[in-house]
Amino acid sequence: MTPLPPIRIGLGWDRHRLVPGRDCVLGGLRLPCEVGPAGHSDGDAVLHALMDALLGAAGLDDLGTLFPDDDPRWEGASSLDLLDEVLARLRQVRMAPVSVDLVVACDRPRLAPHRASIRALVAERLGLPVDRVNLKGKTTESAGGPIETVECHAVALLRERRDEVGAD
Numbered sequence: 094m095t096p097l098p099p100i101r102i103g104l105g106w107d108r109h110r111l112v113p114g115r116d117c118v119l120g121g122l123r124l125p126c127e128v129g130p131a132g133h134s135d136g137d138a139v140l141h142a143l144m145d146a147l148l149g150a151a152g153l154d155d156l157g158t159l160f161p162d163d164d165p166r167w168e169g170a171s172s173l174d175l176l177d178e179v180l181a182r183l184r185q186v187r188m189a190p191v192s193v194d195l196v197v198a199c200d201r202p203r204l205a206p207h208r209a210s211i212r213a214l215v216a217e218r219l220g221l222p223v224d225r226v227n228l229k230g231k232t233t234e235s236a237g238g239p240i241e242t243v244e245c246h247a248v249a250l251l252r253e254r255r256d257e258v259g260a261d
């Protein structure tokens with residue numbers, strides 16, 4: 094059989110309600126906003142979608158399986174810590190990110206002023222140059238109905254490191 098190309102693609106999606114009284118953590122950064130994503134962890138829909146894309150590309154189930162909602166260990170967990178855990182799983186199966194692309198839809202907060210910071214933070218965690226982590230912000234034009242949400246779509250490309258000399 095012809096060997097398959099040593100690259101994998103994964104898709105992730107997440108959505109959280111935006112509610113008062115929650116820190117607005119998106120893409121690993123705490124942003125100034127009157128509402129924040131509800132959730133068991135910090136509700137960071139951007140990192141949640143990204144992690145599902147990474148896990149999907151690696152064939153490693155999904156976020157809910159790795160970090161179950163009913164497990165008290167993940168109560169209020171930082172999604173950056175969960176991302177580090179996901180990256181450790183990728184290393185175990187000898188895969189590494191090549192590039193990721195993110196689309197975030199919300200009416201609040203405005204993402205444009207924070208886009209460069211989020212890209213830099215995520216790129217640093219993934220061990221990638223900033224131009225390999227893209228982030229696009231969209232508004233819903235209030236088309237999401239009376240319930241305000243933040244929604245993120247993510248794609249991630251991974252490479253297999255199995256044949257690399259010195260791969261850990």
Ligand SMILES: [Zn+2]
Binds near residue numbers: 107108109138141
């Ligand atoms: Zn989530």
